[in-house]
Amino acid sequence: MQKKFILVINCGSSSLKFSLINPVSSETVLTGLAEQLFSDEASIKLKLENKVIEKQIHAPHTHNIAIEILVQQLTELNFQEQIFAIGHRVVHGGEKYNLPTLINNEVKQTIDKLSRLAPLHNPANLTGINACEKVFDNLPQVAVFDTAFHQSIPSKAFIYGLPYELYEEHAIRRYGFHGTSHYFVASQAAEFINKPIESCNFISAHLGNGCSITAIKDGKSIDTSLGFTPNEGVMMGTRSGDVDSGIIFYLVNQLGYSTEEVNKMVNSKSGLLGISGMSNDCRTLEEAMTGEPNCRATLALTVFSYRVAKMIASYTASLTDLDGIIFTGGIGENSMFIRSSILSHLTLLNFTVDEDKNKQARFGNKGKITTDSSRSCWVIPTNEEFVIAQQTQTLLSSTLSTKTVGQ
Template sequence: MTAILVVNSGSSSLKYQLIETESERMLAKGLIERIGQERGVSTHATPEGEWSAEPSTPDHEAAFRAMIDAFEEHGPSGIGGLVSAVGHRVVHGGARFFEPTVVTPQVEKDIDELAEYAPLHNPANLAGIRAAQAAFPDVPHVAIFDTAFHQTMPPAAYTYAIDADVAEQYRIRRYGFHGTSHKYVSEKAAAFLGVPLEESRLIVLHLGNGASACAVDGGRSVETSMGFTPLQGLVMGTRSGDLDPAVVFQLARFGGLSLDELDNLLNKRSGMLGLAGSSDLRDVGRKADEGDERARVALDVYCHRIKHYVGAYLAVLGGADAVVFTAGVGENAPGIRAQSLSGLEGLGIAVDAARNRSGERGERRISPDGSPVAVLVIPTNEEVEIARQTAAVVSA
């Protein structure tokens, strides 16, 4: 038996999953937090149980050592001989990376250079790659880029209407993110519907703390809501989503906010947190039910923005086979699903209240039988998609 180790390395965390190559069965998964502090917090789970510890985690290499210790103590043991390749999530591939790529010194250099487009993500992703290479020096390491799936967008979709020379000099364009999730979910949705992927037209709504919409035509991304950075598009946990750029000018000129303060405001203090005081939709929903007016308005704004994109992507695709909800909010918030699609019955989109409120989990249809456009809930599994792409590159 061989397995792919999937790694998602953040600035202060390391998320991992060990996936058996042939069956795609999860053998173990874990999370190590507080990297950079004297003591971290780690969890390690297998089908047999879950364990926690507080290892020393001053850097990413120490976090990987803690991960290997967890495997040896709780299983599967002998991970050094079990792992055939390591797949790494990398947020930004710019216009350089269109597909999964074996990590070489040049690829590392490119990821480092692209950090200017994702300063919160790419440096941490690269730190994880280098630490993993030290821990697993004898197997291939493959970078899977969030932006790669969206490289099929046409120029009309990815081009911003600014001075063309300026845009070219600074590589300003729409890149899009959550590509691994959108790819996985669109393939699953087409299979659920019994429609060939190459003939399908899907609107995928990845709704989590970060959120994005994607129009997928024949398995190819043709439009997505996130842009040059993950800040554009839908309302998110702490990000504003779409905003008139002149708001930034106004806050700088008359509010005296610096560039760093503006960055912090729009990325970390906006979205649901800014509107309702919490980035967790469950908290906001509870507040709204208790009569909190700010929370109610926040939910209205959140759902209105989703509806806006669904309508736009129906036009882009010329119709759709399905609207698909995924990720933490999309999979688990029936109220958000219902409100976001309310009033679209004239476009063939409707939600069956009983199906939507059902406690059923897994892949499911929540639209009435016979609806022209199906409404689906498809759980995402980015780790499995990363493992698939990693295995495909290694075996090619």
């Protein structure tokens, strides 16, 4: 049986997202999610064409058990023998990794060391890698790092205005995230305008519960809004984004907050949720604006749109030319209101939304949403899983035999 699929694994602290992809044809034949792991409500769902398979995950409710159930289902569906590699999303690669990397013990040790820079993500990613090794012990595994695309950022963009020793001794600098997403949509936009990616200049806005803006020059990231952690930059679903650092000291020293409380506040209780007081979901807030409008919901979306527009405008300082703006991510792909609001702040840069095109570009539809006389702006659904599969295939094709990678 021909081995033609890559299993893509995105392991969270209490979840396991997976896709089975043919990297040559780009066909995704199966997707799924195991969620609420480590609880009695743990479950796993697989989607195959029009078929949905759901199962409860029994004690001990771990990633290992979830992957064992996944393997069992893949075997029953006659897919397991067709898998030739595993591609893992790993959030933080530090300064060490700027390319997809074949996983070995040294790589795992480095991912573990980098957990201090991504304590919520890298340990979970490593858990997924170890769990897959137990059941796919004969298959190569590849790490694709979220930070890799941003390793081209120059020092003027990644160095903070702090004592330089903090960078030299503790690697405190801007790293950026969502790199796989920005890479994918930039490549797609390059196809739209029929230019090689190496000649393209974009500003990419990945807007979801987490948000980041990236300036892309000649196909490479040269600045990005997420920094040392995923809390810097624009306001997000539950994250504050940029705040005056003095507020942190005021909360601790004057109002008696603990550092743990402040950390939870700026990461989990701020952003759209914090301002609106009702939800971090853009859809809920937009609904609250209709009829008798909720003032705080309106304020939250107004602040969000303005902050994103301001960040986009600031990134023109990084570029000498601009082919256009890209919207992606859950909000960027689906909220015509947010897109229109953001572009309304950018008329000085010659962006004018075409409301009919903007309305059409939702729920998986992609395309240009600005008028013919405007500078271009596109909606492009992201596909990080395909990028991981594609980059895994490319790496293995260059390092392993044709027989091994199943071509």
